[in-house]
Amino acid sequence: MIEEESIILLLVLLVGATLILTILIKAGLEQVGMPAIVGYLLLGFLMRLVDVQEQLLSAQVLEVYGFFAELGIISLLFRVGLESNLSGLLSQLPRASIILVGNLILSGILGFVSAYFLLQLPLIPSLFISIALIATSVGISVSVWQEAKALNSVNGELLLDIAEMDDIAAIVLMSLLFAVVPVLNGEVEANFLPVLTQIFGPFLLKVVFFSTFCLVFFNYFERPLTRFFEKIEPAPDPMLMVAGTGFIIAALAGLLGFSVAVGAFFAGLVFSRDPEAVKLDASFSALYELFVPFFFINIGLQLESQALTAALGLGSILVIVAVLGKIIGTGGPAMLTVGWSSAVLLSISMVPRAEIAMVIMQRGRYLGDWAVPPEVFAAMAMVSAVTCIFSPLLLRPLLQKWVLGSGYE
Template sequence: MTNLEQNLPLIILLIGVIIILSILTKFGLQRFNIPILVGYLCLGLLLRIIEDNVNLLADAGLEIIKFLADVGLICLLFRVGLESDLGKLIQQLRRASLVWLGDVAISGMAGFVIPVVFLQLDIISSLFIATAMTATSVGISVSIWQEAQALNSPNGELMLDVAEMDDISAIFLMALLFNIVPVIHNGSQTNLDLLIFKTVVLFIFKAIFFAGFCFFFSRYLESHITAFFRKFDPPADFTLTIVGFGFLIAAIAGLLGFSQAVGAFFAGLVFSRDPEAVKIDASFEMLYDLFVPFFFISIGLAIDVTTLGNATVWGTILLIGAVLGKLIGAGLPTFLMTGWHGSIIIGLSMVPRAEIMMVVMQRGLHLGEWAVSTHIFSAMIFVSSVTCVVTPLILRSLLKPAD
């Protein structure tokens, strides 16, 4: 009998417990308006502490959790793409691009310079932090604006456009980063520039090919596919079919050398153009709630408890850069359009970092200590947790008079 067969009943038991606890965590934290991902991270950290002392999961169990986390990541990015209104983003590009450019440039620069200067980190680790810092958690900010009934205001629409552009650009930067950093790590100094140039050219070529494939699928195939499968009952089968195609597109991205997360995002964009397909999101919710918690739990599970002391110090330094990068980067351009009040609330709305930041840092951690160390990973978990918990409290008070 293999090790997996011996431990399978216990692993299934733990997975069942995790699912139940994740549901209880979701409903418990929602009552207090606390971001759910913080609870999932704490669940993962608790599981890590138990694992360090009891070794319940063993290697086989950890691999199963990792697989469920990968499925959760695909579901997460698929939904991000599905909820992105690409046509509206293009229409609002001129108005939002100035804020977006300042936001990405300043937050990315802060995310690179602060680790290099103050934490004495190398270029590769700093590039991962910089890329993660450019992202924004759309869901957290949008929920606060919706609560204040301000999302349909001019400032609310601008905030939503910039936040979505932040995440889209962060995903592109992430894909480019994953292709470049192995070359920087393994390349010799004599031909490093040439290797990076070739890698970037190859990346652009593959990106154009993949984007062209997605455009062709969306323009010429998606409507016929959804029309065909929509004939079948029950509606849940249609949802599973769309999810199946999402997994296929994510796999194609992985085979081309991108991450499956990037592919899942593009798969969501492919189906977002069809208003009927977007309606699957309601029935997709059950799959989302089942698998996505495993992604965040796996992040908490990856935290090295012995690094938490240094993580607080490093995290505080990075937190300052995370906050100032968004307040300055998004706030100053917004000031030219809306004045001080608008610039403060939109800049503050860009501060929360969650899903995309965690994707970037988790992938870096999987590459090894040369990319993202456990100390850096724990520090960025600290940044994400603080920005997701504190920012909504401040933003809610500023949005009380509807903007």
Template sequence: MTDLEPNIHLIILLIGVIIILSILTKFGLQRFNIPVLVGYLCLGLLLRIMEDNFSLLADVGLEIIKFLGDVGLISLLFRVGLESDLGKLIQQLKRASLVWLGDVAISGLVGFVIPVVLLKLDTISSLFIATAMTATSVGISVSIWQEAQGLNSPNGELMLDVAEMDDISAIFFMALLFNIVPVIHNGYQTNLDVLIIKTIIIFLFKAIFFAGFCFFFSRYLEPHVTTFFRKFDPPADFTLSIVGFGFLIAAIAGLLGFSEAVGAFFAGLLFSRDPEAVKIDASFDMLYDLFVPFFFISIGLAIDVTTLGDGITWGTVLLIGAVLGKVIGAGVPAFLVAGWHGSMVIGLSMVPRAEIMMVVMQHGLNLGEWAVSSEVFSAMIFVCAVTSVVTPFVLRSLLNPTY
């Protein structure tokens, strides 16, 4: 225990420094309209370089950072769900579904074919890349449209609907992927196809059970829960109570094999249906700003510095596919409902990848080299960083009062 104490003191010191640096990073990058997640990834990479040279964190510290990153992941997906308007999505389904279908199909197909054909990667790694490629960073694109005062325009609403549908479908594909890839990896049986079908059927039964639980909670329990805890004073106690239920639902999803990230998203979605409950979002900001940076920092910390060379080379190839998959996949069907200029800005708005992409790739990395190698992980970090930083500048120049 005595040998551990100096490490714990140093770890606490480093965590304090990380919190302060994450705040300074957020403040600095926001002034230049650069997504803060890029800064958090760089902080994590810097921490990895320091760890490789000085071993400041050791195993205990790395586990603590990973745990804080897991809490940040749950907070991140909880907020994504909280900010989703399920009713509005259903209303806009007919108009947005064609664009969404082309977007997901083409970006997923490109995300699978390029790794297999050009990079000679195996099926499992390519499936992780393809799933990650279908997602879109809603926050990055929305901020640019808000800045241009175009979010409430018909094209702005279409863009938002498609982006939200992208993330929801990516979360569903992610849950399905996490259940299937272990079967493919361990599929030494001759009837692998049957085994995969059985796994999908079991997954669907679990999904129906979890969806039923969510519906029951949303319909019959959530109004009573929010009414009861809203009586507490100060209001922050109400926020913490709702967040506590979010963690409970995330854990239930994890126990069912969906991952806590999926559960956290649906927990946020459950409370988003109540206009009063959505008000917790403002109070939730402090918790969000404390823990979410640790998720991206833990991703940067997981980068193997020795793979950065191959990561940038592979990342450049994947980056071309990431851009073309969205511009073509979303832009072509959007042309039918939004015209040439609208289809271009909507297609470009789908290009940024961030949160959901990193959730998918992080899980693959945690499974082992057989799922996502260090080189592939570094390559997707490169795609995430470039699409998140460069796209806003291009998109900002294309948005104008005509929309």
């Protein structure tokens, strides 16, 4: 009993200290124009590095941090969905489709070819890398565009459209990958007919069921629920109802065999169609700021020091691949449609990989070393940190220069 009480007190102490440190890290890095997630990753890794004897980070403590990280994933993807304008994205598809297709194809193919053929990694880790490199961390670049007062420009809106679309594509591809992983790992017979019937058949049925559930919930239950909670109690109760519903939908997606991240994203999309629910996003920010740092801290906690040596060489190559995939894949098509200066800005803005990319890698890491080995996980964490640091450093002076120039849109 005394030992259990000591563990609980230690947990309270560690969580409290972590929350204080995340505030200080975010405030400090914002002062120098750096994204906070880099600091969160480093904090998690340093916590693991310092606690060599595992006196503080026991199995129980890591389990609690893992639970908070899971809530962080749900909060993160729920907000991505909540801030997405699906009808707006569909209306912009003709304008952004050429850039989007080049961006997706080159980033994905270059990632897979480099991992599988150049680095000689197994098939499944190569596929995880490929899909992770498709996704863009739109939040990193958007903050720089907002700072330059350029987000409402034609190019700023185009950036948002392309980044949100490739995040959606990465999430969909992640779902498909989890559906075929049993076949690729030899758990299911890999003949054509069994794959079709045993994997894609049930997967499509689950997609139809989950999509139908989301549509029915939005059309018949979402608005009455939101109005009911607004009536009986003012803020923050309506926001808590929205967040609680998002958690339930995310859990349902997990029970169906999808990732909770996928469920949270689609729950956010459901509420994004209701203007009143979107207004609650400001209130949701408190939960977002509470849980999301734990997701990145938990990634740092999972980085194995012995894997870092192997990850340096691997990560260096993947950083180059990550940069080239977006620079060429976005910049090439953009140069044909919006001009060279806009193409440069858009391609650099698409380089950061953080939230969605690391969600994909962490989901794979949970499957085991056969899906995402420790050195691959550490290498992709390195890709995330490097791209999130250097992209804003390159983008900021270019935006300052071209925004101040005449004729920029």
